[in-house]
Amino acid sequence: MKKKISLKDIAQKVGVSTATVSYVLSKDKESKVSIKVAEKVKKAAKELNYHPNQIAKSLKMGKTFTIGLIVADISNPFFSHIARIIEDEATKLNYTVVFGSSDEKADRSWDLINFLANRQVDGFILAPTEGSEEQIKYLQEENIPFVLIDRYFPEIDTNYVVVDNYQAAFGAVNRLIDTGHKRIGMLAYLNSLHHMRDRINGYKSALKQNNLEDDTNWLHEIDFFNIEKEVKSAIDKMLEGKLRVDAIFFATNTLAVIGLKYIDSLKYKIPDDLAIISFDQGEAFDFYYCPLTYVKQPLDELAKNAVKVLTRKIENPSARKEQICLSAQLIVRKSCS
Amino acid sequence: MKKKISLKDIAQKVGVSTATVSYVLSKDKESKVSIKVAEKVKKAAKELNYHPNQIAKSLKMGKTFTIGLIVADISNPFFSHIARIIEDEATKLNYTVVFGSSDEKADRSWDLINFLANRQVDGFILAPTEGSEEQIKYLQEENIPFVLIDRYFPEIDTNYVVVDNYQAAFGAVNRLIDTGHKRIGMLAYLNSLHHMRDRINGYKSALKQNNLEDDTNWLHEIDFFNIEKEVKSAIDKMLEGKLRVDAIFFATNTLAVIGLKYIDSLKYKIPDDLAIISFDQGEAFDFYYCPLTYVKQPLDELAKNAVKVLTRKIENPSARKEQICLSAQLIVRKSCS
């Protein structure tokens, strides 16, 4: 069992104090150690293959160079893409990323925050769940830097990086209207989080501005924990009777995937029987027999800004809050023509 | 700026030494602290909302309860699914997961291993890249616990959890043969890693056992860093002339997605013009106009076993090596009938 090399070993080998070694290895230029000694220390460090123990350093410095990333589910492509970009940006700045999935559950999110805060992460990037306001306030009270991503709480003054969901939804639904659709349904989550309300409001506004009546059977809010079943019954409702919808707007990737599978099984044809637009991209959307029109969120910018805002806040606690709202892009393809 | 509560603060408040507090909070039952004092300490800890500093604990104990996960790319669904399961299993055992993406590059992988080892992760779960043998040997020399996942090096005696790729490929190709196909092409990566060689060998064996000649134009090994272009030219080659293939076996999800998009653009119809089987599942595969037959890898078992083997090794360094090989399942659907 080879023991780890520490400053002490180098000090011993060279015959100086650990302080000197530390100065050479971590201050170098700015230190006042003589060149002669410095050279010897560096040589010894190399020979012994010394690597500083970052845990000890963290304890002393009160900084871990670690970012806690909390998302709903790391295996959801939306979040895993974001995670990847965050990883790359963090690496450039010498940070490590530790992650956790909340499964949209506030208590899981609480556990994760505590767990990671005890491990002294320098800050958090989080996609907050419904009902996690007190957690956010806790972080503020504890002065732990964080930035919200994807979702935010308009009534709490925090750093955040989000997409303009209202405009994105508004634009998407308008596109459906422009292409002659008049009875447009929407599938969203039953969720009070602002990003979802914005998507729904964008949809409603577009209908209203175009004087399209708004049937109660057209908007369906799906319980996140019972998606499959509720999507099916929602689609059944939308498609029954002679006043059935002629287009559907899906508020997320997951809803679209499940919904379209069901629509296929009912033998409806896109875009002739039904036009479709969905939020988020997905490999599946390209692959569908009728390539889907979708709202493309700027994942790259979202993630890069999150890291930038967070690290700025970590390095300068008095940095003023940043609230970034990016626009999404509608990628138009066959499913809505 | 609220300062963090430490053992010292509790000690002060109760009027005892930090040792006593530590005994109460971390040993409790087995400690010999009087019930009276113990109660007071617990009460104070609760009142002050004390949370132990895990960094300090890690330094003292020489254990961080952290697992380093190194995969090719966390945004690849294959790996993000695995990451999610690893996360869940690790959480149950009180471990945190930190991750890094190697992009299949050995030097990136080296950097990640060093970076995370300096942060004193207790062990690694890694999907090794081509040419990373020396890294594996380094971990062995340094006595850092690790387990390989998805890929392994047969010539190095390590812990690993992998899938029987040979059998999986052999079975898939046999299925194509059973359904009457005689000229079967394969798209794989140009990679010396054993998991890829096994898939290729499984394919070759199946052809040979069925006395199907094996045309040099049928197997194409694609450079990982130039996928798009090489997939297209490989498919062009497979489909040219009158001896064109009547089925294609894709060695990975990514190859299949890119390949099928190209095949679609050429207006070939699955399964009539061409039968298809691919490795790995993918949302897209369900969504394709002709649902794809695929080799389903047991991601759950893969990840769960990896965590189990690793934590066992961490907790008992003398645990003997475990080499687990799981079987994949062929999910048969329309694309090969």
Added chain:
DNA sequence: TTCTTCATTTTAATCGTTTAAATATCTAAA
């Protein structure tokens, strides 16, 4: 009263760094 014994609590070292402050060494001017 003095000595054991035992339960309880504290002291102090430790993990591997950093860094302010103290000390030692050297140079050059008086």
Added chain:
DNA sequence: TTTAGATATTTAAACGATTAAAATGAAGAA
């Protein structure tokens, strides 16, 4: 030769926990 001043190096405390070992104190025995 002395000494101020600069330069180089070490000492020692600190970060926040753990834990072996020493100390304390009270009860019971002699």
